[in-house]
Amino acid sequence: MKITNLAILFVCIFLPFMLVLDMRTRDQETVLQLKSQYTAALRTAVQDASKMLNINELQEYEAGYQSVKFFKVNKELALDTFFRTLYLNFGVENDPIGQGTLASYIPVIGITDYDGFFLYTMSEYKDQTGQNLAKPMWRPKKPYAYSDGSGNSINFTLDSYVHAYDAASGKWVEGFREDLQGITSIPxxxxxxxxxxxxxxxxxxxxxRDLAYFINAYNEYAIRNGISYTFKLPEIPHEEWTNTINDVGIIAFIQGLPIGEQMYNNYALGGGRLVKKTNFYGAIDPQTGIKYYYKTTCGFPYQVEEIFDHAKDAAAAGYIPKECVNGGS
Structure with missing residues (x-):
């Protein structure tokens, strides 16, 4: 067989494979880019929502009442801000159908308050005619409740303030643990x-426990609405949980959102912190194209792409550190 014939045969055999491989490579690049955009959109929505937790409807609920962490969160404003920012960054701010589709991949949103937590998830109810309906709504506030084997119970808060039932005396007491020490029989x-x-x-x-329960329960709603993905509580590192309960905050999940042949699954946490921790911007210098990360207190005129909780996360995403003096550039 002539060399030219062999070359033609080689091209005929391998060209389709090369084309398919090239298409898959480009698809994978598109998927990675979309995942990065979706993650940035979710984190930004949670960060914006967490800032709204600080805006109280009534002045008597401002931080500093009884405890430096006492804080009545504005969950309605936080929720509205979350969805407004999310829809904007997903490009569906003027598309009610697109908004409904995107929202269907959010099984639950949680807010940690000073003395309990709220979950916003799909709930069933009966209308005036007795028909069963379902829509996302806030579940009743759940206390951080603990009980021991002697019948004592304690409702914890985000600091040492407690509401406790002393089984020996049959009375409720409240106050900071250090003030109650020695005056109750609660070990x-x-x-x-x-x-x-x-x-x-x-x-x-x-x-x-409640997140896992309501995310699992969301599967019934998802099946009825044609979503084949099985929703479940993802593994969240203990360090992130610990940071979450230091102050009031918000956690949101997106699961099963189709990206090509894959599914996008992620979560984001944000704190409406009384003592603000410093986050980091991941940004691009428009003149050089260099990716920098720096504290959100800096005033660099760069295009912000992402927000990170830790410097190491920004570095892992390919950004290089940039310092500023006294919060400015």
Whole structure:
């Protein structure tokens, strides 16, 4: 067989494979780009919403009442801000159908308040005619509740303030643990070493348990609406949970959102912190194309692409550090 014939045969055999491989490579690049955009959109929506938690409807609920962490969150404003920012960044701000489709991939949104937590998820109810309907709504506030084997119970808060039932006296008491120490028979209130660890683990377990339950329950609604994805609570590192319960905050999930042949699944947490932690912008210098990360207190005139909670996350995403002096450029 002539060399030219072999060459033609080679091209005929391998060209289709090369074309398919090239198409798959480009599809994968598109998927990665969309995932990055979706993650930035979700994080930005959560960050914007968390800022709204600080805006109180009534002045008597401002931080500083009884406790430096006492804070009545404005969950309605936070929720409205979350969806407004999310729809804007997904390009469906003027598309009600697109908004409904996007919202259907959000099984639950959670807000940690000072003395309990709220979940916004699909709930069933009966209308005036007795017909069963379903729509997303706020579940009743759930306390951070703990009980021991002696019948004592404690409702924790985001600090050491408690509402506790003393089974021995049959009375409710409230106050900071250090003020109640020695005046009740509740062992945990008299144990400063273990109190904070039990408080934190109780809060985290309470939130995790309800999130898992309502995300799983969301599958029934999803099936009825043609969503084949199985929703479930993702693994969230313990460090992130610990940071979440330091102050009031918000957590949101997007699951099963189709991207090509794949599914986009992610979550984001944001804190309406009284003592603000410093986040980091991931931005691009429009003149050089260089990707920088820097504190959100800096005033660089760059195009912000992402928001990071930690510098190491920004570095892992390909951004290089840039310092500023006194919060300015």
């Amino acid at each position: 945990l209130l008299n144990d400063p070493v273990n109190f904070d660890s039990v408080r934190r683990s109780t809060i985290i377990r309470s939130i995790q």
